[in-house]
Amino acid sequence: MKTAVETAGGQTFSLIFADFKELTKARLAVSVVFSSVAGYLLGATQIDVLSLLLLSFGGYCMVGASNAFNQIIEKDLDAKMMRTRNRPIPAGRVSVNTAMLLAVAMTLMGVITLYILNPKTAMFGAISIFLYTGVYTPLKTVTPLAVFVGALPGAIPFMLGWVAATNDFGIEPGTLFMIQFFWQFPHFWALGWMLDEDYRRGGFKMLPTGAKDRGTVLQIIMYTIWMIIISIIPVFGFTGRLSLSITAGIVVFIMGMVMLAFAFRLYEKRNNKTARKLMLASVSYITLMQLVYVIDKLV
Structure with a gap:
């Protein structure tokens, strides 16, 4: 049976770990x-x-x-x-x-x-x-x-x-950098849209136009399109040792188009629920895209 000291010690460690x-x-x-x-x-x-x-x-x-x-x-x-x-x-x-x-x-x-x-x-x-x-x-x-x-x-x-x-x-890590660079804008602005009221309490200026408007969503759409383009460039053999098969490129392109569809949906609805769906779609995209790249290389 645990002693009171052991129990208290375990709880203290759990709290410290949670704060860490x-x-x-x-x-x-x-x-x-x-x-x-x-x-x-x-x-x-x-x-x-x-x-x-x-x-x-x-x-x-x-x-x-x-x-x-x-x-x-x-x-x-x-x-x-x-x-x-x-x-x-x-x-x-x-x-x-x-x-x-x-x-x-x-x-x-x-x-x-x-x-x-x-x-x-x-x-x-x-x-x-x-x-x-x-x-x-x-x-x-x-x-x-x-x-x-x-x-x-x-x-x-x-x-x-x-x-x-x-x-x-070189060009290979530079390409990986650009993929994740362009991805962050739709991801973060979707998150910023959801949390805009809270961010304003802290004095943060997160959305590109300063408002939850169509201008912000148009920029989200633009950066999503650039993300898709950069993500499939390795298919064409321009990126050194970083390559992607046609099949993998099609998969990545389809995933990007799904994310783009969520961005257009936000343009239409312009509400927090739709922004959340885009944010979740962006998280799924970056994870699955990286897995597709790795699996494509290994197989």
């Missing part, structure tokens, strides 16, 4: 690691388990550090918004000093771990933290162009895996 996951945005971090692993599998001529583990650990540290820095900077604004006011810092469960210590430690561990893979991987990881924390986060209350800046570090993970596998940056 929230500070580092664990679900987002895991999805980023998934993108990096997919990029690694596309670039690797021979899969090395240790390299995959280093990439996964280092990638999680870098994303987790960025998210922790973000929550430190925005602690007062987070307290004003419904969806963020119960985060560890504004809720008072974690102090700023503790969060800062965690963020710095994860940054150092992430850079060192990625450097063991190769210096280029560590460099791109460090650039992503700087852009996300030092440029994107402060701009969110200033201009909707912050989304463009935030899309730069957000597009690095897929590319980062290729660089980790090859220690090289």
Whole structure:
């Protein structure tokens, strides 16, 4: 039978772990690691388990550090918004000093771990933290162009895996970067549409026109079309070692058209329910697209 001390200790650990996951945005971090692993599998001529583990650990540290820095900077604004006011810092469960210590430690561990893979991987990881924390986060209350800046570090993970596998940056990782770069606009603006009222409480300027209007949706449609085009370019043999069979290209194209249909649906309806469907479609697209790329290479 467990003692009261053991039970209390277990509950305390669970609470600390829950706050750690929230500070580092664990679900987002895991999805980023998934993108990096997919990029690694596309670039690797021979899969090395240790390299995959280093990439996964280092990638999680870098994303987790960025998210922790973000929550430190925005602690007062987070307290004003419904969806963020119960985060560890504004809720008072974690102090700023503790969060800062965690963020710095994860940054150092992430850079060192990625450097063991190769210096280029560590460099791109460090650039992503700087852009996300030092440029994107402060701009969110200033201009909707912050989304463009935030899309730069957000597009690095897929590319980062290729660089980790090859220690090289060329047209292949550049193409992976562009796919994820264009994908982020419809994804994030659909999310921004859903949360627009809450974002306004925090003073954030997320939507490109500043309003939930047809202008915003037209930009969503435009970036979705560019995403589809870039996603199927490897079919035509212009992207070096990064290739895609005709069959896989058709599958990716169909998935992109499904996402585009949701974007047109948002243009028609312009409500939160339709924006949510587009956001979920975008999450499905990026995950399935990466799986199609990897499976196509392996088979």
